[in-house]
Amino acid sequence: MSPKQQRGVATADLLLDAALRVYAEKGEQGLTVSAVTKASGVSLGSLYHHFGSIDGLVEALTLRWMGRMLGDVVTALQRSRTARSGIGALVRAYLDFIQEHRDAALLVHSPAADRKGMADGNQARASQEAPVSAFAAWFQPHIEAGEIAPLPMPLIESLVLGPVIGLARRWLSGIEDVDLDEAARILPERIWRSVSAEPK
Amino acid sequence: MSPKQQRGVATADLLLDAALRVYAEKGEQGLTVSAVTKASGVSLGSLYHHFGSIDGLVEALTLRWMGRMLGDVVTALQRSRTARSGIGALVRAYLDFIQEHRDAALLVHSPAADRKGMADGNQARASQEAPVSAFAAWFQPHIEAGEIAPLPMPLIESLVLGPVIGLARRWLSGIEDVDLDEAARILPERIWRSVSAEPK
């Protein structure tokens, strides 16, 4: 990588890092162009050169962290052999991530994330669907092996991820009644019951 | 209610209705102060008198529809006698609502909704916690009766609502692979397996 490109990447990183700091400190409202340029020391022109718009910057930031989170989750999945242990690993990886990167997780779980990620068929889709299809790819053999019930994949995803995401949102929003350790202990067993092929 | 108050409420309603129309037509970006004042025929001053800010207006709109949605769901719950049928009624009520009020549901499921609803301890909390605690109140007896497993209430809520919300978000975002009728048939049984007290 040439020095010029290096500098470009470094500038983009400065902006992304600064944007997350600003978001953590001042929230969604405070995440303005001037706040980010001040916090990063990078000029307005550079911001627009690299990201095109403030939404572009937020989208890039969201995708970066969404990618990291889904990467953690998929890695945890792929290390697991049985469907049951995979669900446990997934839940732990997800909850670990939001505890370790609370601010980033808040951004990823924000409404903007849904929009940006899904709205128009841009590169967002690619970087999201890779992990999502990895998710489906991991479950497929377990369906065929008779461990997981042969439900439509969207339903399996909702049953497995829905409770975890719901709990994560609740914890992220600052509600005090959520004990993530307890959840990590109890949820996998319960999710397993909902998607397993065994008769009840 | 005095005529003056009546007019005030009518004006606020005009603004809320117009805001939803604007949102439905032009999306989140298009939901500006001037668009709402034009669409409603109400002046700028009135908007700020009633809602204080554009965010205040959006928050009020979100809470109004969130209240209606949770109201539908809780009503469906309360008509059910057994835990199992309650879960089925809840799922159907939820999915019916998002189909019937797609635009409002999009707003309610947007990121802004999480923020606004939970962030600061304002009246938002009250209008949300009423239905939520109604939810808990309905489940409590079924836990004590041994139908539902004695899990912490946040976990029960996540297990029951998480999959439904996840699927709803997916459908609302326009992904084509979700069949809500099929989901309404399959999900209740699966959710029931996850929270029921019976041994597996």
Add this chain to the structure above:
DNA sequence: ATCTTTCTAGAAAAACACTCTAGATCTCTG
């Protein structure tokens, strides 16, 4: 009848995202 409060109105101010031109730094080719 006048005083007070609530509501409506829109001009003016402030904040904001974004564009545009200029110039610096690096690469690559003749």
Add this chain to the structure above:
DNA sequence: CAGAGATCTAGAGTGTTTTTCTAGAAAGAT
């Protein structure tokens, strides 16, 4: 190794959007 071309940095300037502020109309209270 000179200089043409590409990429990146810089910030003043533009247009739009939110918000504030002052004024006045309508209703109820005394």
